[in-house]
Amino acid sequence: MAVMRASRSLSRVALLAARTPALAGARSLSAKPVRLSEEEITSLTPAGWTTVEGREAIERKFQFADFSEAWAFMSRSALAAEEMCHHPEWFNVYNTVHVTLATHDCSGLSKNDMELAARMNKFAGSA
Ligand SMILES: C[C@H](O)[C@H](O)[C@H]1CNC2=NC(N)=NC(=O)C2=N1
Structure with a gap:
């Protein structure tokens, strides 16, 4: 609540x-978010994230001790996403969360994706 x-x-x-x-x-x-160039994507993508094959997006698979830890990460990320008006695509099975980030508003990647990715790394305790 x-x-x-x-x-x-x-x-x-x-x-x-x-x-x-x-x-x-x-x-x-x-x-309106500005679409990043390939050079910007290379230099700004946070640690642990990789570009998606065949699509302008970045992805990362996070692994936690158990479901409770994964859900805590998702809760923190959801609040950050709401605050930023920028939302992840994600898939959760027990202790893993597979996240894909892209910006529909510019049909590519924007600084919003890089910022959300960096914040998710912090929530996962990995950066
Ligand atoms: C109007 C609203 O702010 C936009 O549709 C936002 C919402 N969340 C979003 N999330 C993501 N990942 N990409 C967007 O372009 C986007 N746009």
Whole structure:
């Protein structure tokens, strides 16, 4: 319940920021994401993530001690995703979470993917 309340209030902050030009500009919440070049993708992709074959996206498989640890990681990542208005594609089986990140709004990869990937690494304790 507390998580849902936190999630709703984060969404409200993001919505408010998107409607407030000064805040939106500062956090790029309402700006259309810019598609990264191949060089930028190479230099900005966080440790542990690789590009997906045949698709402009990055992926990483996270492994945890058990389901509870995997779910804690997913909860933290979900709140970060809501805050960023940028959402992962993911698949969870017991203690593994396979994550794919891409930006539909620019049909490729953007800095949002790199930022979410870096935050997920931190949540998993690996960077
Ligand atoms: C309107 C809304 O903010 C956009 O559709 C957001 C939502 N979440 C998103 N998530 C991802 N991964 N890519 C997007 O382009 C994207 N766009």
